[in-house]
Amino acid sequence: MSLSDDQIRRIARLARIAIGAEEAAEVRDRLNQVLGLIDQLQAVDTAGIEPMSHALEVVQPLRPDAVTESDQRARFQSGAPAVEGGLYLVPKVLE
Amino acid sequence: MLDSSLSELQAALAAKKVSSVELTRLFLDRSRALNGALNAYVTLDEETSLAQARKADERRAKGEAGSPLAGIPVAHKDIFCTRELRTTCGSKMLEHYTSPYDAHVIEQFARAGAVLLGKTNMDEFAMGSSSETSHFGAVRNPWDRRLVAGGSSGGSAAAVAARMAPAATGTDTGGSIRQPAALTGVCGLKPTYGLVSRYGMIAFASSLDQGGPLGKSAADLALLLKVMAGHDARDSTSVDRPKEDYTRELNTPLRGLRIGLPAEYFGEGVEPGVLKCVREAIACFESQGARTLPVELPNTALAVPVYYVIAPAEASSNLSRFDGVRYGHRAKDYADLTDMYCRTRAEGFGAEVKRRILIGTYVLSHGYYDAYYLKAQKVRRLIARDFAEAYQRCDVIMGPTSPTTAFPLGAKTDDPVQMYLNDIFTIPAPLAGLPGLSIPCGFDAKGLPVGLQIMGNFFAESKMLGAAHQYQRATDWHRRVPKESPL
Numbered sequence: 001m002s003l004s005d006d007q008i009r010r011i012a013r014l015a016r017i018a019i020g021a022e023e024a025a026e027v028r029d030r031l032n033q034v035l036g037l038i039d040q041l042q043a044v045d046t047a048g049i050e051p052m053s054h055a056l057e058v059v060q061p062l063r064p065d066a067v068t069e070s071d072q073r074a075r076f077q078s079g080a081p082a083v084e085g086g087l088y089l090v091p092k093v094l095e
Numbered sequence: 096m097l098d099s100s101l102s103e104l105q106a107a108l109a110a111k112k113v114s115s116v117e118l119t120r121l122f123l124d125r126s127r128a129l130n131g132a133l134n135a136y137v138t139l140d141e142e143t144s145l146a147q148a149r150k151a152d153e154r155r156a157k158g159e160a161g162s163p164l165a166g167i168p169v170a171h172k173d174i175f176c177t178r179e180l181r182t183t184c185g186s187k188m189l190e191h192y193t194s195p196y197d198a199h200v201i202e203q204f205a206r207a208g209a210v211l212l213g214k215t216n217m218d219e220f221a222m223g224s225s226s227e228t229s230h231f232g233a234v235r236n237p238w239d240r241r242l243v244a245g246g247s248s249g250g251s252a253a254a255v256a257a258r259m260a261p262a263a264t265g266t267d268t269g270g271s272i273r274q275p276a277a278l279t280g281v282c283g284l285k286p287t288y289g290l291v292s293r294y295g296m297i298a299f300a301s302s303l304d305q306g307g308p309l310g311k312s313a314a315d316l317a318l319l320l321k322v323m324a325g326h327d328a329r330d331s332t333s334v335d336r337p338k339e340d341y342t343r344e345l346n347t348p349l350r351g352l353r354i355g356l357p358a359e360y361f362g363e364g365v366e367p368g369v370l371k372c373v374r375e376a377i378a379c380f381e382s383q384g385a386r387t388l389p390v391e392l393p394n395t396a397l398a399v400p401v402y403y404v405i406a407p408a409e410a411s412s413n414l415s416r417f418d419g420v421r422y423g424h425r426a427k428d429y430a431d432l433t434d435m436y437c438r439t440r441a442e443g444f445g446a447e448v449k450r451r452i453l454i455g456t457y458v459l460s461h462g463y464y465d466a467y468y469l470k471a472q473k474v475r476r477l478i479a480r481d482f483a484e485a486y487q488r489c490d491v492i493m494g495p496t497s498p499t500t501a502f503p504l505g506a507k508t509d510d511p512v513q514m515y516l517n518d519i520f521t522i523p524a525p526l527a528g529l530p531g532l533s534i535p536c537g538f539d540a541k542g543l544p545v546g547l548q549i550m551g552n553f554f555a556e557s558k559m560l561g562a563a564h565q566y567q568r569a570t571d572w573h574r575r576v577p578k579e580s581p582l
Contacts, residue, residue, distance in 0.1 A: 003457070010572025015411060015456040016418070016433070017449055018441035026425045027453070034454055038400045039511050043469050044477070051472030052479060054302050055288040060331055062546055075195050081425035088420050 002032040097258040101315045105369040108166045115166030119148035122168050133235045135253040139213040143179045145538035147210040163318050165208030170260035172251050173214035176295040184297045186217040188423045198295025199327045207322045215250030219445045221299045224517045228447045237577040244503040245275030251309045252279040262310040268303045270521025277496035277546020280535045283309040284316045287554050289334035292327030300409035303525045313563035317341035329422040343559045344561030350384030353489040359395040360494030368539025376536035376547045391483040394478045398523040404471035411455025445476035479527035486552040489581035496533040496546035532559045535572040
């Protein structure tokens, strides 16, 4: 199947990526090339096959629920685009 | 010195024929001189590297230098987080990012006393097969600067090939260590999934990503892997098993080694020059007593489509962290929070990364998850089963690393699918979690290096490196250096 411009807009919105009007056609064409490739999978008979989500099927290890890190907030925030009083600043979300 | 093995460098350091500062300066000077032409490094920082080298020399003077890598400079792919140098992952998103912590791999090299030589160029977020998608420009192939170096670890491969570094690290998700190693005439190993900690290695596709070494010989890779491998509780998929000595089978004769040859790796689409070199290499193994037998990997052709569902799906999730809030690029102009996210990501990511995020978002979205993502996971199991059956009958599987030698810059950038198909022989092993190795095995008619791929069963790295070393004792392909970057 191939994606319409409307579908591309919806996916881009879900992915939080702005796509300009001038690049929309190219993005659509390239994505449809890739979909053409992955559509080959539809012809494979996978009846009764369990999905494989990971290379090594091991149980996730558990660790004690203990504090192991020290407070490094200032250091972690030193690379942030906008911080104030130890908080990350984002555009206003409530009027 | 530029062409010496890691053991030779260690012997020279131990005999005080050279200091770590002198060695580091040698490689820094050469890297600076060649980087304008090859673009192998994103970041070189003389001060940081020389300070580490001075410390290595001080430790040696006090008799504390024990590790085989002590005092030896090593270049790291710019996907490994480093506190001392910025970590860009080849992206505008992280152009000015410095990590507050070191990756486990970086810690391990520091513990071994190695010197951080610089951060190497790569496809943006490791998404690519040519190192052309980097925000910092394409890496060029030292054998012919009009050609790509392969990718995504193209900077590391080019640096080793041009002797700008004695050794380097890389990461491999669908071939990103082995394919650039093949295209630049060096050795590269993708270990078994879980052997090398992913802590501090910027995530692309978490069920596939694996760090590994690039170097001039199998013997060098064995020393490097010993440093890189090891359990790390901070990566929940890190395998807890005893430390191994990967040099232990280097001197094991090839007699009796069972080499599986999958017909699927020798068919149409493989360049004749590549086939010829690979067949000659296999004949060399046979002449030393190894035995070949046919094996079947019938789902090989499906590996690329499976990969281009699973890897983008995982990438779309992993890369959601780049939101312009906690680190990295943020757009200057925006209307509201959602618009800030959308513009930040539109500006910070390049075209290929966006494409993969969009594909990943689509295959995970409501109504398409079963048809694409779940379907791909089922076919992934079929591919893994093929390998499991094959390894019941053989010790290693051999074939070409890449169907072609290095191609011209720009040749495949307009057609993502053609670019993806270049990884047809390197994608299957990581889907199954298995290790793979690429070593040089000759040159095509254009004088470009060809890579032989040696794949093995889970944790068979020692055996694979041993087989490669025996081949390298009988041949000198791995000693050839590019004429364009004379020593």
